Amino acid sequence: MNKQLIISIGREFGSGGHEIAQKLSDIYQLTLYDQNILEEIAKKTNLDHNELRELEETKRNKLLSRTVRGMNNSATHNVTLLQFDFLKKKADAGESFIVVGRCAEFVLKGHPAVISFFVLGDHDVKKQRIMELYHLSDIEARAMMYDNDRRRKQYHNSYCPSKWGDSRYYDLSINSSKLGIDGSVKIMCEYINARIVEM
Amino acid sequence: MIAQIFAVIIFLAMFVLIVTEVLERHVITLGCGLLTLLLVFGVGMRSMDAVIETLNVKSIFTLSFWYAAGEASESSSGINWATIIFVAGMMIMVEGMARVGFFRWLCMKIAKMVHYRVVPIFVTFMILSSFLAMFIDSITVILFLAAVTIELSQLLKFNPIPMILSEVFCANLGGSATMCGDPPNIIIGTSLGYSFGDFMQNTGILAGVSLITILIYFYFAFHKELEQSAAKIGDTASYPDPREAITDKRGFVVSALIFLCAVVLLVTHAQTGLTVAFIGTFIAIVTLITSGKNALSLIKKVDYKTLLFFIGLFVVVGGLEQTGILNLIASFIGRISGGNVMLMVAIIIWISAIASAFIDNIPFAATMIPVIKSLAATQGVDLSILAWTLAIGTDIGGSATPIGASANVVGIATAAKDGYIIKWGKYCKVMAPATVIVVLLSMLLIYVRYF
Numbered sequence A: 001m002n003k004q005l006i007i008s009i010g011r012e013f014g015s016g017g018h019e020i021a022q023k024l025s026d027i028y029q030l031t032l033y034d035q036n037i038l039e040e041i042a043k044k045t046n047l048d049h050n051e052l053r054e055l056e057e058t059k060r061n062k063l064l065s066r067t068v069r070g071m072n073n074s075a076t077h078n079v080t081l082l083q084f085d086f087l088k089k090k091a092d093a094g095e096s097f098i099v100v101g102r103c104a105e106f107v108l109k110g111h112p113a114v115i116s117f118f119v120l121g122d123h124d125v126k127k128q129r130i131m132e133l134y135h136l137s138d139i140e141a142r143a144m145m146y147d148n149d150r151r152r153k154q155y156h157n158s159y160c161p162s163k164w165g166d167s168r169y170y171d172l173s174i175n176s177s178k179l180g181i182d183g184s185v186k187i188m189c190e191y192i193n194a195r196i197v198e199m
Numbered sequence B: 001m002i003a004q005i006f007a008v009i010i011f012l013a014m015f016v017l018i019v020t021e022v023l024e025r026h027v028i029t030l031g032c033g034l035l036t037l038l039l040v041f042g043v044g045m046r047s048m049d050a051v052i053e054t055l056n057v058k059s060i061f062t063l064s065f066w067y068a069a070g071e072a073s074e075s076s077s078g079i080n081w082a083t084i085i086f087v088a089g090m091m092i093m094v095e096g097m098a099r100v101g102f103f104r105w106l107c108m109k110i111a112k113m114v115h116y117r118v119v120p121i122f123v124t125f126m127i128l129s130s131f132l133a134m135f136i137d138s139i140t141v142i143l144f145l146a147a148v149t150i151e152l153s154q155l156l157k158f159n160p161i162p163m164i165l166s167e168v169f170c171a172n173l174g175g176s177a178t179m180c181g182d183p184p185n186i187i188i189g190t191s192l193g194y195s196f197g198d199f200m201q202n203t204g205i206l207a208g209v210s211l212i213t214i215l216i217y218f219y220f221a222f223h224k225e226l227e228q229s230a231a232k233i234g235d236t237a238s239y240p241d242p243r244e245a246i247t248d249k250r251g252f253v254v255s256a257l258i259f260l261c262a263v264v265l266l267v268t269h270a271q272t273g274l275t276v277a278f279i280g281t282f283i284a285i286v287t288l289i290t291s292g293k294n295a296l297s298l299i300k301k302v303d304y305k306t307l308l309f310f311i312g313l314f315v316v317v318g319g320l321e322q323t324g325i326l327n328l329i330a331s332f333i334g335r336i337s338g339g340n341v342m343l344m345v346a347i348i349i350w351i352s353a354i355a356s357a358f359i360d361n362i363p364f365a366a367t368m369i370p371v372i373k374s375l376a377a378t379q380g381v382d383l384s385i386l387a388w389t390l391a392i393g394t395d396i397g398g399s400a401t402p403i404g405a406s407a408n409v410v411g412i413a414t415a416a417k418d419g420y421i422i423k424w425g426k427y428c429k430v431m432a433p434a435t436v437i438v439v440l441l442s443m444l445l446i447y448v449r450y451f
Helices: A017-028 A036-045 A049-053 A075-092 A123-134 A138-159 A176-198 B002-020 B025-044 B048-055 B057-061 B081-099 B102-113 B118-133 B138-156 B160-175 B183-192 B196-229 B249-267 B276-301 B304-322 B325-337 B341-358 B361-379 B383-397 B406-417 B424-450
Strands: A006-011 A031-033 A097-100 A114-120 A172-175
Touching: A006 A017, A017 A031, A017 A097, A017 A176, A031 A036, A031 A075, A036 A049, A036 A075, A075 A138, A075 B406, A114 A176, A123 A138, A172 A176, B002 B025, B002 B304, B002 B325, B002 B361, B025 B048, B025 B304, B048 B304, B057 B081, B081 B102, B081 B138, B081 B183, B081 B249, B081 B276, B081 B304, B102 B118, B102 B138, B102 B249, B118 B138, B118 B160, B118 B196, B138 B160, B138 B406, B160 B196, B160 B383, B160 B406, B160 B424, B183 B196, B183 B276, B183 B361, B183 B383, B196 B249, B196 B383, B196 B424, B249 B276, B304 B325, B304 B361, B325 B341, B325 B361, B341 B361, B341 B383, B341 B424, B361 B383, B383 B424, B406 B424
Parallel strands: A006 A097, A006 A114, A031 A097, A114 A172
Antiparallel strands: none
């Protein structure tokens, strides 16, 4: 494919957003960026990417951080900015890729090659998927879903003027529980193909 | 009573809002300042005199504001315009120096002078950081020093974090040495009528002894790590030439001369009678005139938010002062110390240091100045001893945690831009003990020298 294509996927925990991204990555032969962005950053600085991983997609603690002339000491904040910078540089360099989460629909907003999706799901379907995937009980799966979605929402909303999951800020929002993962991928491909023609 | 309640609520609300960063800090202090004028002075005190005294505008139009023959003292009540004008003037001068590449040239020149050997760079950069911070705000010092440190670390293959942490500590320490090094010192000096020389002879000596101690501390804390990680030095001829940092040769010479002139004027201001407000204004005007077409861009780069932050802050603290709250705090400190001056010094230096480690030291110092003034008046204590104690406590305490001082935040953020993440644990492990050592040492030196 000659045209640059960047797909950003926001997702609710348990909706299968990551699996969808993986399938789209295979279909369009695009590099998938998620936590591996930190590996790239860690390689450059000789840092342990596991150390960085615990800081990503987390809202900064305002009581333990301070802003001076736009700069902040928060490790989570700085890791977030490193990831944003990584995505912007890749986009500006003309690379095509898929990115999961990381406020990509906001960070890359206005870039002509970006198509943004938000994948959501029905509560019970998501819970069932989490129970099977992580071998958890009903209560554990619900708690895990609640904690992850709350963390993602706080993280997203502290960096973006738009609200996490608000359909007005994504090109297409899709409920993966209705058509399943493959059905959703099919619809999303149709949309992507239509957009590519328009690019 | 109602005025006092309003003053305390507004002050506490201001602190909470600053810490939580709900809004930009200048918006917070200006908003709280406005509320102080309306609720404390208007509703509570019904005193137009208190408003006029706190706004303090008429002081600018007096001769003593610009030229003080003898030991004239500024009023500590209300907005300290001398501090604001001086800080604004120095900001313009520093922007002028940065524009022509002065700081980068200086750092690279020193690195070249020590033949790009890592440990000598480490030691000389700590000294440079302290020296520059004596005259220039620590944010600017660390912005340039940390950036050059990262550049050199990539060239010489060493971990820049130890060096940046040491530079941050030394910048805060250097700032404590002079009247213009750190905002609390400028406020203390202009509010209580102390000169640059007074600071040099008192906090300067404390900072000098502390610097020697802390050089040894950081050397033993980091030299093995730096020596191990540093690659063998290659052909230094291929390293960047310091002269490449200079963007405008004529501007560079002029900036260096203006900086020298500022240092001379500050060092001699007690003798010449020129106030810091005059020096700040003069330096700014000369910088702007010599910058030609770049003058407008220099003005635009002035950190107006910090200046507005100061204005709002002074009004809020003025509310506490006018309502007598700060006198109550002073008498409380006097009571618990039982008139024992040594205990009073210990209380002030440790409370200042601990508070400054977690909250902005500028509002803390501004609040404490009327307190120590009242303590000196009611307990018969030498005001200058309490002033030096307060200055050292607030300036040094800020080094203990990542959020204690602006330089810490800037150093951490500059390192992070290149992927060097400094978390709280990593920071405090080295910096908190260093802070305790210096505060303890300073307290002992104050005891030895003044008692």
